[in-house]
Amino acid sequence: MLIHPWDAPRDDAEWQQWLAVHDFGQLAVNGPPGEPPYVQPLHFAYDAERGEVLTHLARPNPLWPALEASPVVVLSVVDDYAFVPGPWQADPPGPPEHGTPTSLYAAVQLRCDARIVDDPAEKAGLLNAQVGHFQPEGGSARAAVDEEPYGRLLSGIRGLRLEVTAVRAKFKYAGKKPDAVRERIAAGLADRDGPGDASARDHLLRRHGA
Template sequence: MANPIPFLIESSASERGTLLCHMARANPQWRELAAVPECLVVFQGPQDYVTPSWYATKRETGKVVPTWNYATVHAWGKPAVIDDADWLRRQIESLTQAREASRPEPWQVDDAPAAFVAAQIKGIIGVEIPICRIEGKWKVSQNRPEPDRAGVAAGYREQGDAGIPMADLVVERGKPG
């Protein structure tokens, strides 16, 4: 079973870090996690189609095909289910702080009534996953010559805000070697 779940990483908790999250008790995934020796967490970065029309090589030789650019990280570890109100409170406070920090008036867990927060915490369960293996991979046109990479980055930028993260990766990480 797979679900999009926001994770935080506690870098000092293990050699490669420990992933921390929570989910609804109603989500059966936590029971599955409690029963497995290892799980995989996938962090999907930007990804997008590459049209051959962006390649300078198309105009020169015509020997081009479409492809897909992407960036991803896979982390494996043994999950531990945490059913502790204090741990859960700290986890939601940390996650809230991470997500609210850039807002002009960040919301804080203490902004909600204490009894309400306590009731909400009863409806969630925590998970810790010490990372035992981690792999990152990106395909960002690094196999293409510089004029093609420039065309790909420009093409992504023409898509507006949605294309900017991938355009930036092509420019920053797309150089061979």
């Protein structure tokens, strides 16, 4: 992922706060020689203090042999994206039709060392941590070995602890454009109000005060 200086996060807090509420991504695992990577969509819980990602998958998932053979993985998360038509991007005083279309988006890629969790008690703890992240208000029973309602289901999954070893983050929101162009883009996103437009506009205003 190419990251220009004007698209880089201002500090770790920017991407960590974004990742805390964007907890669905794609896990990329090296495939066998001559084969493409495995890419698995999944929910996850990111623990910024420990630098760790918690998740789990069904035991029959074909990803496991590849993960055991090569435990270095990438978790990729992309969201808050929007298409920007060319005329919105045109630099003054040039004509609008000379503007170049582009995409706005936020992206975080976590390089991780994966550890598979098969111990039933550790799996139960991992599941409870995930549920605590997604359901902080409670309302669900806790997982425990040999206890209803989830104990009998533990054998059907394998847990994953992903130790984060490197991070690449990007907030591509017209960072190189002059204020007048950013203001035009922000107004266009507000008027269009399509899927993702409000979130993209919020980032643009937050980062640049357009």
